[in-house]
Amino acid sequence: MSEHERMLVRLGRLLEQIARPHSCNELLPVEVQTNLWHLGVPCNELTPRDELVSRLWARKRSLLSAVQPEWTGPGVTPPSAA
Secondary structure (H helix, E strand, C coil): CHHHHHHHHHHHHHHHHHHCCCCCCCCCCHHHHHHHHHHHCCCCCCCCHHHHHHHHHHHHHHHHHCCCCCCCCCCCCCCCCC
16 A cells, blocks of 8 residues: 555545534544644644544645546547447
8 A cells, every 4th residue: 555545545534434413512522633633734723623524634645646646538438339
C-alpha cells in the first residue's frame, strides 16, 4: 500500500469519527484531536465538526486526484447498438 493510500485510509477513518451523529454539546474527543494534529489539521475540542469535515474532504479530494489520473475517455469507441 502506497503512502497516498495509507493517508486516504486514515482520512476515511477520521471522517467516519467526525461526521457521525452527535449531540450539540458533545466535544471533539481527545483521540480524534490528536489524530487530526498528526495529519496537520490544528483543532481543539470546540472546533466545529462541519469545518473539520470540509477540511478533511478537501484533503481527501486532492489525494484522490493524485492517485487516480483524470479520465480522458475510452481509448476505443464501442460500436453503435444496432
